[in-house]
Amino acid sequence: MTRRQLSLLSCVALVAVAAIGCQTPDMHAMMAPVERPAELDLLQSFVGQWKGTAEMKMAGSEETMKGIGENDAKWALDKWYVVEHFQHGTEDEPDAEKGMAVWTWCPKTKKYHAWMFMSGGTVAQATATYDADSGTWHMNSKSHNPYKKLTMKGKGTATLVGGKNWEWDWTEWTGGLFPQKVFEGTGTSHRQ
Numbered sequence: 001m002t003r004r005q006l007s008l009l010s011c012v013a014l015v016a017v018a019a020i021g022c023q024t025p026d027m028h029a030m031m032a033p034v035e036r037p038a039e040l041d042l043l044q045s046f047v048g049q050w051k052g053t054a055e056m057k058m059a060g061s062e063e064t065m066k067g068i069g070e071n072d073a074k075w076a077l078d079k080w081y082v083v084e085h086f087q088h089g090t091e092d093e094p095d096a097e098k099g100m101a102v103w104t105w106c107p108k109t110k111k112y113h114a115w116m117f118m119s120g121g122t123v124a125q126a127t128a129t130y131d132a133d134s135g136t137w138h139m140n141s142k143s144h145n146p147y148k149k150l151t152m153k154g155k156g157t158a159t160l161v162g163g164k165n166w167e168w169d170w171t172e173w174t175g176g177l178f179p180q181k182v183f184e185g186t187g188t189s190h191r192q
Helices: 003-021 027-031 038-046
Strands: 048-058 065-076 081-089 097-106 111-118 123-131 136-145 150-161 165-174 181-191
Touching: 038 081, 038 097, 038 111, 065 181, 111 136
Parallel strands: none
Antiparallel strands: 048 065, 048 181, 065 081, 081 097, 097 111, 111 123, 123 136, 136 150, 150 165, 165 181
16 A cells, blocks of 8 residues: 555545544433333342341352341332342351342343342342243352452342242352352242
8 A cells, every 4th residue: 555545544534533423412312211121020029028048058068057138129210220238147147248239121131130249349240031931030140359359150040939939049159260169059038
């Protein structure tokens, strides 16, 4: 390419970038209300106050630990999000872990997304799908605690039975190339 052709190509590119950059967005379109997706209505099943019990096993131990927990989930921001506050632990230490989660639906991924923030600095991001035939939620998560330099992956299911009881299972592994199981548990939560 000659110097003249390169200069001409550069000028055309600059004009194109300037023209694209000068386009102003349609403010009326940006400010117009968006129709709330019907998929968000499925999150209603999480809304309420819940108390639960769990049986858990940590990797390398045959001992089954008993857990307890409380969750309080409410709609927020015109029912576009469910905000949940929770605490989980044991009978000796019922609030060993506290946290909050925010749930919503994403039309682009066709999945439900959640962001969780827990005491001690752990942050998790989860995706979920709902199987209407079985009434079961399937969830996957990735979490990270920068203070402990710990990354985890989780997978589980939750099924609402009779509109009043969640039955769930959950397993977590370390992140990285060679994941190792760290935790597995099952439990039931009852609507209060």
